[in-house]
Amino acid sequence: MHEFGIAQNIIDIVLDKLKEENVSKKVERVSFRYGQLNQIIPETLRFNFDMLKEENSLLKSARLEIEVEPIHVECSGCGKSFVLTEPNFLCEICKTPLSVISGDEMRVDSIDVED
Numbered sequence: 307m308h309e310f311g312i313a314q315n316i317i318d319i320v321l322d323k324l325k326e327e328n329v330s331k332k333v334e335r336v337s338f339r340y341g342q343l344n345q346i347i348p349e350t351l352r353f354n355f356d357m358l359k360e361e362n363s364l365l366k367s368a369r370l371e372i373e374v375e376p377i378h379v380e381c382s383g384c385g386k387s388f389v390l391t392e393p394n395f396l397c398e399i400c401k402t403p404l405s406v407i408s409g410d411e412m413r414v415d416s417i418d419v420e421d
């Protein structure tokens with residue numbers, strides 16, 4: 307399952323970051339951002355995260371916040387750029403195939419630890 311691997315990745319990133327910064331405080335919040343092209347189901351991702359975090363005492367009370375970014379596309383024919391709202395990869399003006407500018411990235415945006 308796609309979301310399980312991503313949840314595992316998020317946890318690895320958070321743990322690496324804590325290690326790197328020499329922090330041994332409990333994590334309260336992890337904010338994760340992804341582009342809509344990734345087709346992640348947020349509920350499934352959160353469910354997997356909540357399951358995996360139980361294995362680590364520093365992460366047990368962490369809450370996963372998920373933010374979705376829209377897909378930005380650009381037409382190589384007429385140069386128009388817009389936000390893709392439907393799974394339609396042809397320019398609505400000149401019918402040229404669109405290229406994706408952003409929408410396929412994912413990253414851990416911030417990690418909040420207890421005071």
Ligand SMILES: [Zn+2]
Binds near residue numbers: 383384400402
């Ligand atoms: Zn166009």
